[in-house]
Amino acid sequence: MRAEHVRGVAGVKPPQTAVAIGTLATTASQEPRNQELGVRLVFPFIFVVFAFLCGYCCFLEMMANKAVFLDRDGVINRPVIVEGKPFPPRTVTEFEILPGVNQACSDLKNAGFLLVVVTNQPDVGRGILKKEVVEAIHKTMMGYLPIDRVEVCYHAGAEFGEECECRKPKPGMLINAAAALDIDLSHSFMVGDRWRDIDCGKRAGCKTALIDWGYSEELREKPDFRGANLTEAAHWILRNSDR
Ligand SMILES: [Mg+2]
Numbered sequence: 001m002r003a004e005h006v007r008g009v010a011g012v013k014p015p016q017t018a019v020a021i022g023t024l025a026t027t028a029s030q031e032p033r034n035q036e037l038g039v040r041l042v043f044p045f046i047f048v049v050f051a052f053l054c055g056y057c058c059f060l061e062m063m064a065n066k067a068v069f070l071d072r073d074g075v076i077n078r079p080v081i082v083e084g085k086p087f088p089p090r091t092v093t094e095f096e097i098l099p100g101v102n103q104a105c106s107d108l109k110n111a112g113f114l115l116v117v118v119t120n121q122p123d124v125g126r127g128i129l130k131k132e133v134v135e136a137i138h139k140t141m142m143g144y145l146p147i148d149r150v151e152v153c154y155h156a157g158a159e160f161g162e163e164c165e166c167r168k169p170k171p172g173m174l175i176n177a178a179a180a181l182d183i184d185l186s187h188s189f190m191v192g193d194r195w196r197d198i199d200c201g202k203r204a205g206c207k208t209a210l211i212d213w214g215y216s217e218e219l220r221e222k223p224d225f226r227g228a229n230l231t232e233a234a235h236w237i238l239r240n241s242d243r
Pocket residue numbers: 071072073074075086192193194
């Protein structure tokens with residue numbers, strides 16, 4: 001019994017020990033191999049994730065729209081000049097679209113740009129001009145030109161106690177339109193005839209073009225282009241669009 005027991009124990013134990021040693025041996029030899037495999041897989045994995053993210057960003061960028069933001073008075077219509085400074089038309093009949101504007105707008109549209117008019121009309125907030133007149137002018141403008149959207153700031157301005165986030169040079173109107181129309185501001189342009197337009201375009205991250213009427217006012221920021229009219233600005237935009 002004793003011998004059997006001893007044998008039996010002895011007969012059982014060796015295989016158990018062998019298995020145990022075998023398990024330890026397997027684990028010990030696989031760990032470095034697994035680590036090595038892990039290290040070898042980490043870099044391709046990071047590369048694939050990085051490539052996917054780059055591709056996705058490019059895709060989103062390609063899908064976003066590009067736009068030309070157009071100031072209204074002095075870019076689309078002839079400004080009413082008083083003592084060297086431009087003023088908006090007071091009636092629909094005073095609203096005169098400048099020569100070449102229709103063609104320039106069509107050329108920009110054909111090149112894939114959205115056209116967004118962004119205009120300060122503080123005379124409404126100051127009680128000098130009726131909002132209905134401005135709206136009637138815009139209805140007329142939309143009837144002649146392929147404009148996608150009009151953003152208007154009617155606020156009087158900080159100097160009249162009515163500060164807002166939309167009055168140029170603040171970029172609020174461009175940011176609003178960009179959100180509404182999925183516009184990539186970094187591939188977009190702002191065209192205006194005053195310092196407020198240029199500063200606004202710069203703040204929004206757009207390239208800027210000045211229609212230079214020789215007004216008696218200083219610029220603050222330097223525009224990327226200066227031209228005599230929207231035709232010249234549109235040609236420059238078409239030459240400088242990177243998409
Ligand atoms: Mg203007």
